[in-house]
Amino acid sequence: MVCANKTHITLLFLYSIIAILAMWGLVSQSDNLIRIPIAIWTSIGAVSACGAMLEILIILRTRSALRTMKEQIKRMSKNSQVGLVMLEDQWPVEGLAGILNEYLTMIHKKMERLAHQQKELDLLISAGAADQQNTEAIIRSISDAVVVVNAFAELALANGLAEKLFGFDVNRDKLNPISEVITDRRLIKYLLPERWKHHLEPLKIEYELIVDGSKRFFNVTFSPVYIQGDKLWAIVMTLDDITHDRELVEMKTEFVNLVSHELRTPLSSIKAYTEMLLEGDITTQAGREKFYKTIADEADRLDRFIENILNLSKIESGILSNNFSLLNLDDALARTIPLVEYIAKEKSVKLEYTPPAEQINIWADADLLKQAVLNLLSNAIKYTDSGGTVILTATLDRTDDTYRISVKDTGRGISPSELSRIFERFYRAKSAGAKVSGTGLGLALVKKVVEEVHQGRIECESTPGEGSTFTMIMPIKPAGAAEDDSVVQEQETVKI
Ligand code: ADP
Numbered sequence: 080m081v082c083a084n085k086t087h088i089t090l091l092f093l094y095s096i097i098a099i100l101a102m103w104g105l106v107s108q109s110d111n112l113i114r115i116p117i118a119i120w121t122s123i124g125a126v127s128a129c130g131a132m133l134e135i136l137i138i139l140r141t142r143s144a145l146r147t148m149k150e151q152i153k154r155m156s157k158n159s160q161v162g163l164v165m166l167e168d169q170w171p172v173e174g175l176a177g178i179l180n181e182y183l184t185m186i187h188k189k190m191e192r193l194a195h196q197q198k199e200l201d202l203l204i205s206a207g208a209a210d211q212q213n214t215e216a217i218i219r220s221i222s223d224a225v226v227v228v229n230a231f232a233e234l235a236l237a238n239g240l241a242e243k244l245f246g247f248d249v250n251r252d253k254l255n256p257i258s259e260v261i262t263d264r265r266l267i268k269y270l271l272p273e274r275w276k277h278h279l280e281p282l283k284i285e286y287e288l289i290v291d292g293s294k295r296f297f298n299v300t301f302s303p304v305y306i307q308g309d310k311l312w313a314i315v316m317t318l319d320d321i322t323h324d325r326e327l328v329e330m331k332t333e334f335v336n337l338v339s340h341e342l343r344t345p346l347s348s349i350k351a352y353t354e355m356l357l358e359g360d361i362t363t364q365a366g367r368e369k370f371y372k373t374i375a376d377e378a379d380r381l382d383r384f385i386e387n388i389l390n391l392s393k394i395e396s397g398i399l400s401n402n403f404s405l406l407n408l409d410d411a412l413a414r415t416i417p418l419v420e421y422i423a424k425e426k427s428v429k430l431e432y433t434p435p436a437e438q439i440n441i442w443a444d445a446d447l448l449k450q451a452v453l454n455l456l457s458n459a460i461k462y463t464d465s466g467g468t469v470i471l472t473a474t475l476d477r478t479d480d481t482y483r484i485s486v487k488d489t490g491r492g493i494s495p496s497e498l499s500r501i502f503e504r505f506y507r508a509k510s511a512g513a514k515v516s517g518t519g520l521g522l523a524l525v526k527k528v529v530e531e532v533h534q535g536r537i538e539c540e541s542t543p544g545e546g547s548t549f550t551m552i553m554p555i556k557p558a559g560a561a562e563d564d565s566v567v568q569e570q571e572t573v574k575i
Pocket of ligand 1: 454493521547
């Protein structure tokens with residue numbers, strides 16, 4: 080409600096006095112008493128008219144002031160700003176304008192304070208988001224699988240390795256109860272915050288998990304993270320895959336057993352056969368020849384085994400000097416056939432050799448090349464059942480000046496999961512069958528001879544139950560080969 084100010088009341092009061100005085104002037108000077116009521120009514124009319132005009136003025140001014148204030152407030156709200164209401168003349172709403180401006184000033188100050196707080200909050204949020212991103216980036220870059228559980232037993236963070244191991248999706252499962260994300264009881268009991276309420280040291284356990292059908296071993300560490308003294312903030316679980324280390328230890332133990340077996344078996348039969356010969360137990364020439372042959376075979380086996388170990392360690396330690404000579408490829412390969420022919424015959428495996436279509440000379444380390452080819456041939460015969468076929472082939476590729484030596488068999492083949500590992504030292508594929516003896520060194524040496532000595536590459540294609548093809552692809556003239564073009568004739572005495 081708008082009220083008239085002092086001037087307004089004073090004016091009204093003055094008009095009223097003038098009207099009354101006029102009325103009394105008329106009354107005192109007039110003899111005609113009829114004029115008195117007219118004067119009174121005229122005075123009342125004048126006072127009322129003045130009052131009404133004043134009221135109309137007040138209403139008009141109030142309406143215009145309110146309109147101005149409304150427009151200004153509308154503008155402020157449109158611009159999301161708070162300022163003061165400005166009127167040219169505040170009468171008759173100076174009271175309202177004053178209160179409104181006080182109120183607006185208070186809101187303005189509050190808004191300023193809020194804007195300041197908002198800015199601080201934004202800064203904190205962006206700092207928090209940057210921290211979170213940094214933490215996530217660090218966790219993603221760790222080579223172990225990592226899972227972080229918050230104090231509410233929910234999944235907080237994890238990296239791709241952990242997602243793969245446990246089959247969850249961190250974006251989808253974030254902040255889900257960890258017991259729903261990881262269901263393995265052996266782990267979950269260490270991931271619940273209740274277990275870590277009191278300040279405890281990290282804990283390590285060993286854990287096995289079947290991944291893609293094969294057993295994997297992990298060293299799992301659970302580390303509680305405390306803040307402000309004893310307040311549990313998170314539990315970090317890291318899984319270090321130790322499968323390879325385990326296998327290496329197992330393979331080394333197996334290798335020691337194999338080495339002693341591979342050394343002892345031929346030695347004891349050589350010893351036994353020699354003793355029988357010396358004691359004259361074998362009376363017929365044919366019998367003696369059979370014994371001599373067995374002794375020679377066992378000595379060969381021993382020799383090949385020792386050669387493999389020695390050459391492998393020589394190549395690995397880098398002490399093998401470059402021993403390239405120019406060889407005729409056909410000659411070099413043809414000479415390996417008689418050295419394994421007898422084993423193939425004994426096993427009733429057909430052995431074939433397809434020489435290169437044209438005569439070519441290659442620079443190679445004669446002894447190592449021969450040993451690599453013999454390893455491939457003896458493997459092919461060893462892992463092929465009787466009635467099967469082994470074919471040695473050599474081809475030339477003039478486009479990149481390389482030659483290929485491949486050994487193809489119709490044997491038992493190698494499973495795809497084992498194919499990637501057969502060139503590792505001491506590795507023996509389970510699909511090869513436990514009955515076949517071996518050391519897991521033959522292919523490791525072939526790979527070293529091809530890649531490190533002859534700067535080539537080795538490939539293997541295999542279908543379980545159908546057979547395998549090993550192919551050595553090597554440059555005709557590897558870097559470091561001498562310029563001397565005279566072909567070296569190989570010695571017949573090279574041992575396998
Ligand atoms: P080993 O002394 O056991 O034969 P290698 O290093 O020569 O060792 O071979 C490694 C493994 O690769 C073997 O144990 C065998 O499982 C597999 N392998 C090699 N050659 C063949 C082949 N021709 N056919 C099937 N399996 C093979």
